[in-house]
Amino acid sequence: MSSMGGTVFLYLSLFVFTGCATLTSGMSDRVIVETTPSGAKVTDESGLHLTTTPGYITIRKRETPKLTFSKDGFEDVTLQLSRKLNKNLRIYLLWLAYGSILAGGMEKEFGGALILSTGGSLIDWLTGAIWDHDKRIHLKMVKSENPG
Numbered sequence: 001m002s003s004m005g006g007t008v009f010l011y012l013s014l015f016v017f018t019g020c021a022t023l024t025s026g027m028s029d030r031v032i033v034e035t036t037p038s039g040a041k042v043t044d045e046s047g048l049h050l051t052t053t054p055g056y057i058t059i060r061k062r063e064t065p066k067l068t069f070s071k072d073g074f075e076d077v078t079l080q081l082s083r084k085l086n087k088n089l090r091i092y093l094l095w096l097a098y099g100s101i102l103a104g105g106m107e108k109e110f111g112g113a114l115i116l117s118t119g120g121s122l123i124d125w126l127t128g129a130i131w132d133h134d135k136r137i138h139l140k141m142v143k144s145e146n147p148g
Contacts, residue, residue: 035053
């Protein structure tokens with residue numbers, strides 16, 4: 001394989017096997033978790049201690065974990081995280097729509113590019129990169145009626 005052919009293959013592989021959202025936003029989110037008052041223990045569904053507030057947790061974009069915030073003298077709070085579509089996905093969809101319009105009547109020139117871009121979007125779906133979690137979670141803890 002020539003040097004030029006190798007370079008083209010490399011760029012083509014990067015384009016096919018990675019999606020736009022995967023490249024621009026990654027496969028996980030770093031989320032700030034805070035409580036009032038601070039010092040709450042944050043655990044996941046399995047009971048694994050993730051952090052103490054204020055702190056950070058890393059969440060894979062395709063996951064929507066259930067977190068529990070607990071602090072002595074306060075009621076536990078369980079929160080099911082949700083996610084929303086990544087902002088970069090809108091740009092990608094516009095680009096794909098524009099490419100589809102250009103491809104109308106010019107399948108030979110643009111058809112292959114659309115197939116490659118569809119492969120990239122599939123990667124984004126599989127990695128979860130099309131999703132975003134809130135970047136910050138802040139909870140107000142409520143004092144327990146039965147201290148201790």
